Amino acid sequence: xxxxxxxxxxxxxxxxxxxxxxxxxxxxxxxxxxxxxxxxxxxxxxxxxxxxxxxxxxxxxxxxxxxxxxxxxxxxxxxxxxxxxxxxxxxxxxxxxxxxxxxxxxxxxxxxxxxxxxxxxxxxxxxxxxxxxxxxxxxxxxxxxxxxxxxxxxxxxxxxxxxxxx
Numbered sequence: 672x673x674x675x676x677x678x679x680x681x682x683x684x685x686x687x688x689x690x691x692x693x694x695x696x697x698x699x700x701x702x703x704x705x706x707x708x709x710x711x712x713x714x715x716x717x718x719x720x721x722x723x724x725x726x727x728x729x730x731x732x733x734x735x736x737x738x739x740x741x742x743x744x745x746x747x748x749x750x751x752x753x754x755x756x757x758x759x760x761x762x763x764x765x766x767x768x769x770x771x772x773x774x775x776x777x778x779x780x781x782x783x784x785x786x787x788x789x790x791x792x793x794x795x796x797x798x799x800x801x802x803x804x805x806x807x808x809x810x811x812x813x814x815x816x817x818x819x820x821x822x823x824x825x826x827x828x829x830x831x832x833x834x835x836x837x
Contacts, residue, residue, distance in 0.1 A: 674748035678803070681747065685802045690749040692798040693806060697740045698761045699788050700813075701753055704733045706767045706784055716773035718827065729820045736813050743806055778827045779836070785821035789814060 677686035711726040741751035752761070764787055769780050792814045799807035828836050 677748040678746055678805070681803060683748075686747045686749075689799050689803045689806050690744050690747050692795040693740050693744050693747075694749070694752060695761065695763075696792060696795050696810070697737065697744065697751055697753060698758050699764070699791060700733055700737045700740060701758055702762065702764070703784065703788055704730060704737060706781070707733060709767060710769075710777045710781060713769070713771045714774050714777050715771060716775070718774045722774045722778065722827070725823055729823075732816055732820070736816070739809055739813075743809060747803070747806075774827070775836075778824050782821065782824050782828060782835070785817060785824065789817050789821065792817065 677683055681689075707726050707730040711723055711730065714722050714726075737753070741753060744751040767780065767784065769777055772780075792810055796807055796810045796814065799810060825835060830836065
């Protein structure tokens with residue numbers, strides 16, 4: 672149940688739309704955070720150390736995104752739900768399937784994860800739109816970072832012609 676308030680200048684119905692979009696993003700970012708660490712622990716093979724070390728800063732940045740989204744939900748009078756049960760119940764995507772696997776396999780799978788997270792972030796940006804420029808700005812900034820991380824991943828999957836091996 673939301674609080675009896677929201678951010679000044681927002682109607683409760685509008686705030687609820689944005690909070691719902693942010694709650695979905697919160698769950699996805701927590702899932703991404705866990706997936707990044709899972710890959711970090713389970714990646715093997717060629718380019719191991721480069722991929723292993725590339726993932727730590729991504730994990731750290733996504734952890735900050737999680738906190739920012741949760742705090743925006745709370746600021747808007749909502750209750751950010753980040754429990755394992757909330758993640759499982761709210762998930763609209765499939766669980767990450769790989770365990771111990773070669774770098775190339777993990778990077779291909781991670782590229783697909785980033786596609787889903789980024790597409791859904793863009794949808795949340797549309798929801799926030801004119802309703803809440805603060806949430807919109809936060810999501811735009813996060814999308815920029817997520818796209819950069821995906822570019823890092825794709826650089827490992829790209830051939831000299833710019834085609835992705837996915």
